[in-house]
Amino acid sequence: MKKNILIIGAVWVEPHSSAAGSRMLQLINYFLKEKYHVTFATTTQKTSNAIDLTNLGVAEIIIELNATSFDTFITNLNPNIVVFDRFMIEEQFGWRVADHCPNALRILDTEDLHSLRKTRHESIKKATSFSINELLISDIAKREIAAILRCDLSLIISSFEMKLLEETFKIDASLLLHLPFMLKTITTKERNEWLAFEERQDFVTIGNFLHAPNVDAVIQLKKDIWPKIRKEIPKARLHIYGAYPTQQILQMHNENEGFLVKGFAVDANEIIGKAKVVLAPIRFGAGIKGKLTEAMLNGTPSVTTTIGAEGMHDNLAWNGFIENETENFVSKAIELYTDKMVWNNAQKNGVEIINQMYNKEQLERKLFLKLEELKHNFKEHRIQNFLGALLQHQTLRSTKYMSKWIEEKNKNNL
DSSP, X not given: OOOEEEEEEXXXXXXXXXXXXXXXXXXXXXXXXXXXEEEEEESSOOOTTOOOGGGGTOEEEEOOSSOHHHHHHHHHHOOSEEEEESHHHHHHHHHHHHHHOTTSEEEEEOSSOHHHHHHHHHHHHHTOOOOHHHHHTOHHHHHHHHHHHHSSEEEEOOHHHHHIXXXXXXOOGGGEEEOOOOBOOOOHHHHHHSOOGGGOOOEEEEOOTTSHHHHHHHHHIIIIIHHHHHHHSTTOOEEEXXXXXXXXXXXXXXXXXXXXXXXXXSOHHHHHHHOSEEEEOOOSOOSOOHHHHHHHHTTOOEEEOHHHHTTTSTTSOOSEEEOOSHHHHHXXXXXXHHOHHHHHHHHHHHXXXXXXXXXXXXXXXXXXXXXXXXXXXXXXXXXXXXXXXXXXXXXXXXXXXHHHHHHHHHHHTO
């Protein structure tokens, strides 16, 4: 049987810019390892931060939105698996895949639950408490859940989001797979090569500034958190890294305050591996935070919030501290920075989290078994997913007919 997979990306793969980029590269590497012919397609233009997937043996294609050229493309390619990178891509292309490759497995890689992140952001902006009811009545949640139901399988990176989908949205477990970041285990040899407590200095935070939670976190550091830490540790500096910094972020740079905006990190592992503590005061968001797994992978303890650590460590002790109140966040950051015993214990916790929850070999095996199960029970799986079939019915396919309307409108404007 052929092993031909099409991945439709929201953007080109930028593993050094975002956790989403790293996640996508992990999936691509998995499918290459399993001897799939991988094609990566997107409607967007490449930036200088995008990697060249052809070096890995992946075919790169630019596709059009709302155009029959995609229908011809996918019919000729005839993949047996199609992966949608985020629910908006499923909305745009899912119906075309269903029409022209009805027997292809349709997989949604959610990255994070966008509806959860955006509803929390709205609560922050309105200065109100987040509630599940607000999430349930949001339009974006309805769109995202519909996309999950239309697919044969959705990959969920956060254990919190798995529970939310199963218990609150009542999604059948057969449609979901908890698949966090697939990371290599940390060996004793690697641990012995890490810089020791005495060899490290300064605080660091890192994150793509096209992602609103990262912008908000740096604002919180600038306004409320860093001045208090700096007062107690005058020689310490905070290094802020991240792709696509806005002018607002760049203007925060201040040498005298030790608040150093550095921009894009060419090698995040090297930077984090030299720092003593990672700070991540995340007030809203969803999914798994790449900066926090990177901290663990480099033996660097962190201080974050409940939302920052959400769905990332189950019942395992955190790689540092989880604090929501500013004063407590500051106090724990100082303690972690100055107390070697506390710091070493936090580092050890991070190793346990990575090796138990993000074990690459175990997670790849989990994905392999699920795909094999779907391939062998394909027809029955689709029959049992009645809500997904209902959402594919022509009377409920508004995205299809909106796309066709745009397509015709574009023709008339030529």
